[in-house]
Amino acid sequence: MKIHSLAGAVLLAAVTAVLPLPSGASAVAAADTRIDIDVRAGLATIGSTAVGVNHAIWDSQLGTPAVADLLADAGVNMVRYPGGSYADIYHWRDHTAPGGYVAPDTDFDTFMAGARRTGAQPMIIANYGTGTAQEAADWVRYANITKGYGATWWTIGNENYGNGHYGAAWEADDHADKSPREYAANVVAYSAAMKAVDPTIKVGAVLTMPGNWPDGIVGTGDTGTWNQEVLTRAGSAIDFVDVHWYPGGGTPAETLTRTAHIQDAVHLLRGQISQYAGTNADRIRISMTETNVEVGRTTQPGALFLADVYSGLLAQGVFTVQWWNVHNGLGTVTEVAGETDYGDYGLLSSGNCNADDTVCQPPLNTPFAPYHALSLVGDLARAGDRFVGTGSDNALVSAHAVRRANGDLAVLLVNKDPDAAHTVALNYQGFEPAAGAPTVASFGNGDDRVQTGTGGSASVQTLAPYSVSLVTVRSGRTGSGSPKAPGRPSATVTDRTATISWPAGAAGLKYEVYRQNGGVSEQLGETGGTSLTVGNLEPGRRYTVNVLARDGSGRLSQASPPLTFTTGTPADASCTVKFRDSNDWGNGYVGTIDVTNNGTDPVNGWTLAFTWPTGWQNVSSGWSATWDQDGRTVRVTSDAALAAGATANVGFVGNYSGPNVLPTAFTLNGTVCTSA
Template sequence: MGALPIPIASAESAVNRSLHRRTLASTVLLAVTAAVIPAALSPSTAQAAARSAPAALFAPAAALPAPDSARAAALPGPNSARAAASDTRVDVDVRAGLATVGSGALGVNHAIWDSQLGTPAVADLLKDAGVRMLRYPGGSYADIYHWRDHTAPGGYVAPDTDFDTFMAGARRTGAEPMIIANYGTGTAQEAADWVRYANITKGYAARYWTIGNENYGNGHYGSAWEADDHADKSPKEYAATVVAYAQAMKAVDPTIKIGAVLTMPGNWPDAIVGTGDQGSWNQEVLTRAGSVIDFVDVHWYPGGSSAAETLTKSSQIQDAAFLLRRQIDSYAGTNAGRITISMTETNVDVGRNTQPGALFLADVYSGLLAQGVFTVHWWNVHNGLGTVSTVAGQTDYNDFGLLSSGNCNADNTVCQPPLNTPFAPYYALKLMGQFARPGDRFVGAGTDNALIGSHAVRRANGDLAVLLINKDPDAARTVALNYHGFTPAAGAPTVASFVNGADEITTSTAGSALSLPPYSISLVTLRSANPVAAPPTPARPTVTATDRTATISWPSAGGGLKYEVYSQSNGLAAQLGETTSTSLPVRNLEPGKRYTVNVVARDGSGRASAASPPLTFVTGTPADAPCTVKFRDTNDWGNGYVGSIDITNNTASGLTGWTLTFGWPTTWQSLNSGWNATWTADGRTVRVTSDAALAAGGSTNVGFVGNYSGPNVLPEVFTLNGKVCRSE
């Protein structure tokens, strides 16, 4: 077939990325070992060799790893040589509960310029991959698309890609739709009529409707790729229009869910305040439209100049999700907790059709779903030939699609594989379909090797699935797997793998060894040795916290139960305490620190429930501190900002000199320059020193320029001459 057309250009900014240039253009020993009971509350990542299990390869760990000092050498045991052969440790802890996989978790985009949209062949391939949500009509085209006459003025519309054809394909796939209503060139009435046609006339029961696509790219912040006929391009106008759309659309069908477009924290134009605005895009939209929306929709193209750099970006997910959730809770008003998060576009810049894209997909889908994002979508099903290169020894067509478009370049010297041939990311998505099934629950998984990604889910029947991703293009890895709160059944586990250059997923059983070759994804599935009825799962707890204490509370899960409260760290759960009550006071916490906790119920027979849904909170700073710090981001440009710090001496004595100390919360933040004092940085620690006097009750101001290349989590804790300050 001929080349697919190029969608409307979409580029966030020259500073950060040029996105949406959607040019159609060895054997690894898996030793499972027992661990030592911890002496510390919050364990560090397990790094030392562990006690080997003499009875079986897949044996449970007794508890959390001990502190590093207690694990400096391999512990003795009959199989210690096998454990010592590992170079990477992975811990899986079912007591560190994360999000539950929803019915539409695995998604992908469909576009009206794709002539294969909705065909039986494509629908069946997507069904086989476990896709359960399809987005329509496709990215920036959504803001020029008119559903009634199936036109997109200024863009190409392929034959047989109308809404009914899309829905037929979605139904054959077994996927529900995610529909983008036209904000850029449409009206609220047009969107309401679409809801009426879809759900009243045709009975499609289409639940999810997003208002527009990347509407911050309408020129308000300088870059303009998104069509927008509104005279006012501000987030204030977008929010007001979202309210009008939501009211009109829900008047037709009050059961639908309305989504508003936000930007991913750390991505342009996050934190930028446009001319005439009172806040950033996200702040303005949430403040003005938060009461009418049901979810927010974000995209993430993290970029990277190399495959290796791109594959590090998954480490940003937890912070980005935390910041986005904090924005929602801070700005969306009463009952903001009802608002969920969708990620409807993601992809890579290097290795889009080869193994880097596959590894990225598996790692990022897992990371986002574990953090409670209810659906994640790859861009795109088909996209077309781009600039051809060789990546990791394989031909990469620079095609955003999961499936080959079968097209050639202008002089027919380079052609893609036959139409609908799956690319490597398709097989990663298919493994995700086997791994993260609706109703499964993500649980904690951590590794001491940055080149090994690890994720885990607990099935409803108690079984466990572990996804291991080797991001090293050259070397195999030996992995010691350790389980906490889980006992595998006897017998060999099932292993499904996808390796670099393969055109299929292979399935086997693991004996004494499991292959994790370079650039590979492996899914290990283990039966539970205790598939018996357990106590009910406790509900998500709540918290009342100060700077060093917290009271964790939860509803009763039934009579005669004991409750254990755990704090998560690096994928592991450290017990904070236990009680027969429905609340637990916790002491000796750190000021300004982020904690994620779960509650587990245990009955009189010792059987444990699944962990409660997680609660994340940040402790405060001391109200009676000898100093106060007011920190502000006063000017932000997307990868850097000006920080202003007001320091107040709350004591009755003056200071003849002072040192303010704080730490960057992430590794991708750094100091550029500072003023009004002497600024030094040592790793993630920043010191601000002055010989000037600071009188009793007096204040001074210092400032700096900071850089960031990911979610910009602002510092929470400051000390003045070694004393923790109150933060405002």
Template sequence: MHVTLHRRTFASTVLLALVTAVAGAPPAAVAATTHPGASYRAASAADVRVDVDARAGLATVGSTALGVNHAIWDSQLGTPAVSGLLKDAGVQMVRYPGGSYADIYHWKDHTAPGGYVAPGTDFDTFMAGAQRTGASPMIIANYGTGTAQEAADWVRYANVTKSYDAKYWTIGNENYGNGHYGAAWEADDHTDKSPKEYAATVVAYAKAMKAVDPGIKVGAVLTMPGNWPDGIVAAGDDGTWNQEVLTRAGAAIDFVDVHWYPGGTDAAQALGRTAHIQDAIYQLRRQISQYAGDDAGRIGISLTETNVDIGRNTQPGALFLADAYSGLLAQGVFTVQWWNVHNGPDKAGTVAGQPDYNDFGLLSSGTCTADKAACEPPLNTPFAPYHALSLMGDFARTGDRFVGTGSDNALVSAHAVRRDNGDLAVLLINKDPDGAHTVGLHYNGFTPGTATPVVETFANGAGGVTTAPAGSATAQTLPPYSIALVTLHPDRVATAAPPAPAQPTATVTDRTATISFPSAGAGLKYEVYRQNGGISEQLGETSGTSLPVNNLAPGQRYTINVLARDGAGRVSPPSPPLTFTTGTPAGSTCTVRFRDTNDWGNGYVGSVEITNNGAAPVNGWTLAFTWPTGWQSVSSGWNATWQQSGRTVRVTSDTGLPAGSSTTVGFVGSYSGPNVLPETFTLNGTVCTTA
């Protein structure tokens, strides 16, 4: 992974240095009106079920949601042609000066010692392009070879001298790649390359920069849970990179910045890894809450680089972009940014029947591979992911609210937003390269009108997004490897519905939770729903401002929304979501301490200490637990017999456990995604206290 990251940010500069003139005029905006999916007749019965639940409110789309990266080695940075294409796609945030170059870049003299800087890519040129795009800047201050004073001077120039109102500033790029964990691709002149030093320097940068403009937001670099070096504690450190940075710099920052390259040996595996998103963001928020100190909830999350390893210019890249952007934004990430606008070809091949140049760019660089075996289309020709980004611009608009969805087929992803005007937009992604699928759509908390919906489609090999009425509100047929955006009007426009309740809170035990929320007005009843894919489960209702909920499972994660209903039966939009995890019994006859004692990034040594708190001995025992995800497993174990079936693990021993005594068993675990540790354990069927 780290070699790929290095190649992505440095090796392509030779190719990009050749892009010195426009090889062809940028293509006109696609304005096709035919709908390729219209040629597929809907099957008499749907083979995929998708549920959409307007009661299950997720995150609201912000004004910086859709982003891309610009780089100072790209000679087309900030040109009117590129700005126009990005504006047409709905881009809201652009990042500068470009990946690892940020840690060698000096803005005052526009130099990057050791790297190539294209003419006409200085900061003012970048800002002019951002303004033409209508996008906010995300600026990376140089941590690796810069100083806090240099960063503060940049803030002064941007926001005092030039009045650019540049709000978001990240300190460095992938600074955990400075050699501290073994791999070194990120420049770092600090003698101490530990997360401890990075955190201390972030605090100094934030202080100097905010002394110039207190209104800016400063971000610190973290690693995405489930991605290297997540979980690793290096020699001399007290914790992982994320733990050290958050503990020491949490009070000084406003957001954290992560990157995510899902990898995968083939397109299907890469596309399947969007299933990691919810657990990864959940794990990241838990780390922020645990380590960043008081008021950690104010710290936002940006994801400023993502892409795929297979099909970067073809349909797998497009499908991944639509699925990943939607999943991350639904979980409250405030900006998601593709790497990048132009990058240059690496090697030519065919993916899903289409030419692919292994180029990280959204737009063609108009150059050839190093061996001249293949040349890209004319400069600025959009690749497939650009069209997916354009579709995202139509789907996830500022102010839209993501709502819960569920699909019974892993090859078909679904996302949905509710608009302020009452419309519901549903994004359907068919990740099957060979088969069309007819999707049966089912709704909760929303009744669609009877008119044929307008559908925007991007199909494999298409030159752009097409728009036409197609299918119905309850059935849509998706061509192979396609994305469809279905916009539905309600059967009637709601009038004078109650306002959405404000953010709820919860007080939890092992089996109960008391949900509390501010009043949304007089004479209202409140309904509390637990999210469950596209079909929420109602936990209860009350005319007060709190609701006790019983019969919950210990150690279980719950996400709930509160809705208000007035005397006329009109229902409000959902409250912001609340996610909580129930505890374990405080006075159980057993206690379990589960620890990750030595992690190497995709596996670890685990230790499980079991204590008999009872008055009687336990003569032979079985400890059972369930992995939170399907990508975690036990490779081997000792001091007991270890068995795994599905996600359930059983550890058995004939050895007695006297009253008041403890025993420790161990195992080697592996994971290929966020390593969310289990919360609940049973000993001979009794739920234990988890310590």
């Protein structure tokens, strides 16, 4: 987390105004970008805690009516307390944080009053670093038994992997043992003590986001990474895991590419939960309680990043995303895309100045650009609605779409190009737009408010440079009576087939199975039964599918919950490959590969080939063979003979700048091998 002192004491009630003409939409023009939107590709349903922010006890504006109302206007429905790393020095009973600053009128009851005025649920951080399980249990008792606040969500600590165990130390931790093993043991103790007071609460453990430090690193004396150790030892005691994400990037353009990491990072995290957390691991949910950028924090890059990252994470089923933070204070002042950037992590101005008063922020509580993007996300991500699949053929334009309960579509369009407008053609699958111009709410570079009106058409929108636009398209389909969406499917998978099954619906229905593919799903087949076997799949490949029901009148249901699976490799191939990440340092590792000839004849000269799952992975050097990488494809070539039953070992140094999704399928001289 990031901490700065807060200065300023003047209230300014900021009200976002509505202008008649949206900055992000204009008359129909020739499209240079294609956006596909597919309602058959059902993603996550939005919960009641989706849009969150952080409060901090050093913020004198915490809980004030002006701030609570601004957050309510933006659609915030979860607020976190007492503020990042301060949580590990904070003692709730006497409202102190030894070694830190506590502003007046920031106690727990004041926070809860502000949360209630906002209409938001609290996310409370129990003190792990300098506290005890009993202190946390007493807090639960005060909150839910004494005061009746009904505080459901509690995390144990903040960024506890930053306690020095891996070298860097910013998080307070009085425990002699700083290991993940000790943290996990305390999570179990905290959870037991807290749930003994109120069994209805949900307890979360701190993990690290895949692709971010110290992900992949095994500390001294540990048997696994932080995530592996915590999940293995405390998985049965928790209800969710809590991660933070500051993706970095030296320029706005670089930062804005990092949202491409989201789907793989969440996939890896879910895989870790499934692998290490024991029985019934599917119950464990994911929260993202801190995120922000390093460049352009109060200007348009921060706004574009916020819109993209909230939407991307929520679409993948993260149940809350929370910006760091509401107020933070003046940082390094720069100019970004022609606008003054105050280097402030806050959504709202702190109204303070630098040491010699030569540079001052806008008046207190003036919304910065990310606040306005947050208000668009708050309108997009309404509880009970559902994200659906989208795709873009332009890396500088991203899209996110939500299907409303009434059948309408809300489409969030993000133009990351600082220099050029882009005209997008909107193409729909499984959805018929109504005639007439859609409603468009937009926030452009340099704007001081969201502008709302009608513009463009359901099929074409022009996006101003560096802008975020929310386009609401009414459904042209009238009537009701569509079948109910099928329940969650499951799959039995081999290397090239998947048998997909789902609960039976009403009599007389046919079912269609679709594979998600950006914004244009591929129909894999249909059946009158409740299972379908799909063939011709690729070994070691990840697939996401939905099932839809169609009745005798041709009416199509909404999509089932998504199912993601990865095909395996042949069980009896003529070769076996074992791939290991054996010494990871957070953005690179030493990899080893064992290649075994399972055949009865020698292989005289061989080429092993595999493909990196992402574009941010590569081989920097290799040994015991000739290594070559072309795009994402790696070839390892040897002139040596590999005798029947023999194993060859080769090694390399691998680099990665995002989630390190390891390859699972390999070929030897063109034959798919068994992966060990």
